[in-house]
Amino acid sequence: MQNLILFTSKNRDTLLKVRKGESKFGEHIQLIPKLTNIYDDIVNLDVDYVIFGIKEDIGVYANYGNTGTYKAWDAVIKVLLNIQNNSYSKAKRVLILGHLDYSKERELVTLKPSKKNITKARTFVASIDNDVTHVVSSIVNAGKIPIIIGGGHNNAYGNIKGTALAKNNKINVINFDAHTDFRPEEGRHSGNGFSYAFVEGFLKNYFVFGLHENYTSEVLFKTLNKLKEVKYNTYEAIEVRNELDFNSELETALTYISNKDFGIEIDCDAIENIPSSAMTPSGFRVKHARQLVHYFGKHKNASYLHICEAVPTKKTETKVGKLITYLITDFIRAHGN
Numbered sequence: 001m002q003n004l005i006l007f008t009s010k011n012r013d014t015l016l017k018v019r020k021g022e023s024k025f026g027e028h029i030q031l032i033p034k035l036t037n038i039y040d041d042i043v044n045l046d047v048d049y050v051i052f053g054i055k056e057d058i059g060v061y062a063n064y065g066n067t068g069t070y071k072a073w074d075a076v077i078k079v080l081l082n083i084q085n086n087s088y089s090k091a092k093r094v095l096i097l098g099h100l101d102y103s104k105e106r107e108l109v110t111l112k113p114s115k116k117n118i119t120k121a122r123t124f125v126a127s128i129d130n131d132v133t134h135v136v137s138s139i140v141n142a143g144k145i146p147i148i149i150g151g152g153h154n155n156a157y158g159n160i161k162g163t164a165l166a167k168n169n170k171i172n173v174i175n176f177d178a179h180t181d182f183r184p185e186e187g188r189h190s191g192n193g194f195s196y197a198f199v200e201g202f203l204k205n206y207f208v209f210g211l212h213e214n215y216t217s218e219v220l221f222k223t224l225n226k227l228k229e230v231k232y233n234t235y236e237a238i239e240v241r242n243e244l245d246f247n248s249e250l251e252t253a254l255t256y257i258s259n260k261d262f263g264i265e266i267d268c269d270a271i272e273n274i275p276s277s278a279m280t281p282s283g284f285r286v287k288h289a290r291q292l293v294h295y296f297g298k299h300k301n302a303s304y305l306h307i308c309e310a311v312p313t314k315k316t317e318t319k320v321g322k323l324i325t326y327l328i329t330d331f332i333r334a335h336g337n
């Protein structure tokens with residue numbers, strides 16, 4: 001697994017800000033000292049959650065989007081390690097695995113998105129898919145729950161495939177997102193992770209929560225309406241026209257996906273004013289995202305959490321790191337109880 005960089009005790013100690021009389025999350029997490037193969041390294045560890053990052057934005061570039069999603073992991077890990085460890089946190093149940101690294105390959109995203117470069121990027125996304133599938137399936141096979149941070153939403157494909165392979169069954173997904181990411185299979189990118197997972201038979205029931213009506217084409221709406229496995233609601237129906245109630249929609253979506261193992265996908269572009277690849281001035285509040293993660297996370301069939309598409313800058317990295325950390329800890333608290 002050449003792209004997997006382990007998170008070491010040295011990394012932790014560099015980021016940890018210890019305070020006398022306090023106990024920080026990072027002081028209690030578990031780490032793997034040496035990588036042999038992920039499954040063997042973690043199967044006997046007494047942890048429930050395995051957190052890893054994906055430092056890539058090649059999938060976003062391959063979808064002609066705004067790059068920078070590779071920066072989310074670094075923003076999150078510095079915040080996560082330094083939250084308080086108390087009776088609400090479960091740091092001992094958490095293994096920080098490390099991150100998938102594509103620093104060399106992502107030189108491509110600095111180039112003009114010519115047809116040739118886009119084709120190259122789409123081909124490379126398929127190899128990122130293989131890495132993500134391998135890491136996720138190893139974690140799920142070992143009986144743990146992956147929490148995947150970052151990268152573009154292309155990584156939903158590897159999360160779904162990896163979980164489905166480990167469970168030996170198709171899985172369902174709830175996607176909190178302004179977009180369906182159900183674009184045509186034209187080569188892999190951040191806009192078609194779910195359509196590829198669906199046509200390849202890894203995804204069964206798919207619920208998109210809070211789609212933006214301005215960013216979904218008529219052709220795509222027609223495709224979605226024809227598929228009995230796909231259901232959605234729109235942000236406008238819930239928050240603008242008040243035709244649907246947020247809490248009732250949570251219930252509708254859970255009923256639709258919870259009959260088998262399911263993944264929770266959170267695209268930060270669904271949340272208002274959060275720096276992301278498709279940042280929006282109009283979207284759900286952070287509170288809504290946290291409530292949704294709590295609501296789905298507490299179900300026994302919740303099999304993974306993926307938070308993606310955030311694009312932190314130097315100025316916004318603490319805000320993004322804190323947001324994603326809140327979502328991670330909401331999930332862990334909900335699922336553990």
Ligand SMILES: N=CN[C@@H](CCC(=O)O)C(=O)O
Nearest residue numbers: 065066153179181190191278
């Ligand atoms: N993962 C994001 N997918 C969106 C991107 C939209 C955008 O970049 O503006 C999509 O393909 O529609």
